Amino acid sequence: MRQTNWQAALAAHPRPIEALVVGASAGGVSALLTIFAALPAHFRLPIAVVLHLPDNRQSALAEVMGRRLGLTAKEADNHEHLQAGILYFAAPGYHLSVEADHSFSFSREEPVYFSRPSIDYLFESAADAYGANLAGVLLTGANEDGASGLLAIKQQGGFTVVQDPKDAHVPTMPLAALALHQPDVVAGLADIRALLVELEATHAC
Template sequence: MRTSFSAADPGMPALPKVDAVVVGASAGGVEALLRVFRPLRRGFRLPIIVVLHLPDERRSLLAEVFGSQLNMPVKEADDKEPIVPGTLYFAAPGYHLSVERDLTFSFSQEERVYHSRPSVDILFESAADAYENRLAGVLLTGANNDGAKGIARIAEYGGLSVVQDPAQALARAMPDAALALHTPDFLLSLADIGLLLIELERIAC
């Protein structure tokens, strides 16, 4: 497990080529995601799919908020929609978001996972089934255990697993739960996670 990242470090192990990035967050997630994504340059070509726990009862404004601050297309994922490279997708509140094997999205209203719908675990596990070893999973701050099983599933398929350093998370329960199940490839600060995504895109595209 590496606890820092620098593309210029000659001792850094070779990174795998990935076709997509999935990200999960809960409490404290908006600011954490902005800190990770702001460094991404215009023309970033990997798709990024995010589950951020939100209340069900009101419309999400995440696409508008992030779209106004980032250098890439941002939208709420739609049912049956093909995944397009270079787009940042957010799961809609009230629906579980899955990735199908034909790399389209599907919605469901199955039972909540850790009181949450959408669930990080459902996104991560379905994306691992679809992308296998060409997937990077990133688990950030959060106040429950959602995502721990999913990040372990990504690793089982040979994908890249990344967890925010819980000592730096606003709510450390999600990172701690992940570490209790699995030793990730990287345990990083938000700044280093952003740098890692830049390098993953550089070598994959």
């Protein structure tokens, strides 16, 4: 059977994937539900997500996702170690980083592109922690947060995915990423969903 472009890119990645990081902004809730919809409850990778949220309110995002998806979903806790099969969401008002020991850390440093949590904070720190064993996905959004973070993942040898701007609710964020580097995969949400299922089946440790 002929491989699609994303299948060929995934097959060519030389290292097993140990963690997945995902960033989204405007239009992101729907995009996240779409790409995670087919993931099984026994998914073997930890997933950390930054979705831009207002700084001053509680988020029900993890609760909503947990009800709609087969995965266990929760808001990340400070100093918590990432565990396989858990879908973690950044808390409002704090940057979320991954430390060298694969635990989360919170910070209240200045917003990035008016956002705290920032996608760049998560992506850049996770790239340092996991190197080539990290996959990063950048989805729809209305600013440039995440572009430099995805580049950092690529520079560390990780696997990078950008939503096709033509498929995005708001294309600004994917276009900013594409202006900085050529990711391993540029695809619509349906293909990204299929890619994540295949990633778990063939690449997870």
